[in-house]
Amino acid sequence: MNIAATTRPGADRPGAAVAPAAGAAGAAGTRDAVVQLVLSQGPVTAAAIASTLHLSVAGVRRHLDALEAEGAVSSRLQQTFNPRGRGRPARVYVLTEAGRARLPHAYDDLAVQALEFLAEQGGVDAVTAFARRRAERIVAGRRADLDAAPDVAGRVRVLAGALTDSGYAASIEQVGAGNQLCQHHCPVAHVAEKFPQLCEAEMNVFTEALGTYAQRLATIARGDSFCTTFVPTQGARTVAALPMPEVVRRTPVLTDS
Incomplete structure (x- = not known):
């Protein structure tokens, strides 16, 4: 992360960096710069961060207080020393695991490589088996609720809850004679671009969990x-472990008309 967004007098000193411009985007950039410094220099004081970013100590403390409230940093008192001996304890800040999550990661690249x-090593079947096991884990904790649901609509609600718990931010909307299940986020979208087996396995497992056919319209x-x-909920036809391609072929295509 480049934390030197503008230049001010003295910014050409070794290690000098300044905060981005003011405004909402600037505030976010400054906070990211604070996180980066806590990562690289922590345990670090607000005064040290302020000196590096050429900001006021009070301004840096406001960012640190906000980050601490979010759980991104933690602080403690640490004894300081000066030429005359011990000084007053200073509050120092370190990055937490939640704070590290704010930093760029290469998890998608790692997943694709894996x-x-x-x-x-194992061929396409090995990837398919992995994709299915992953999809099964999404609904594994809701099996009892799925079995207890009185109808397809009830199972759709349970499935939406399981998806949300897994980071998919799912919602349901009634459309005609059925429910439209939307996943507003996909934690593995970039990986699924290269390995569509992830989407196919989800569809197979979800169809089995719902006990009826369903049609994936968009991804x-x-x-x-x-x-x-x-997912049709009125006059729904039961399907037992039907492979995804056959499900899609036997499902009518929906249009806006």
Whole structure:
């Protein structure tokens, strides 16, 4: 992360950096710069951060207080020393695991590389088996609720809850003779672009969990705004472990008309 966004007098000193411009975006950039310094220099004081970023200590403390409230940093008193001996204890800040989560990660690249290796060593079937096991874990904790649901609509609500618990931010909207299940976020969208087995396995497992056929209309992995699945709830026809391609072929295509 480049934390030197503008230049001020003295900014050409070694290690000098300044905060981004004012405004909402500038405030966010400054906070990111504070996080980066806490990561690289922590335990670090607000005064040290302020000196590096050429900001007021009070301003830096406001950012640190906000980050501490979010759980991104933690603080403690640490004894300081000066040429005359011990000084007053100073409050120092370190980054927490939640704070590290704010930093860029390469998890998607790692996941793709792992699946590529799996495909090389075990073939396509190994990737498919992994994708299915992952999808099954999404609904595993809700099996009892799915079994207890009185109808398809009830199972759709349970499935939406399971998806939300897994980070998919799911919602349900009644559309015609069924429910439209939307996944507004996909934690593995970038990986699924290269390995569509992830989406296919989800559809298979969800269809089995619902006990009826369903039709996937859109996916984030294909560039849509969110993943959308139509599940008919009136006059629904039961399907037992039907593979996804056959489900889609035997499901009518929906239109806006």
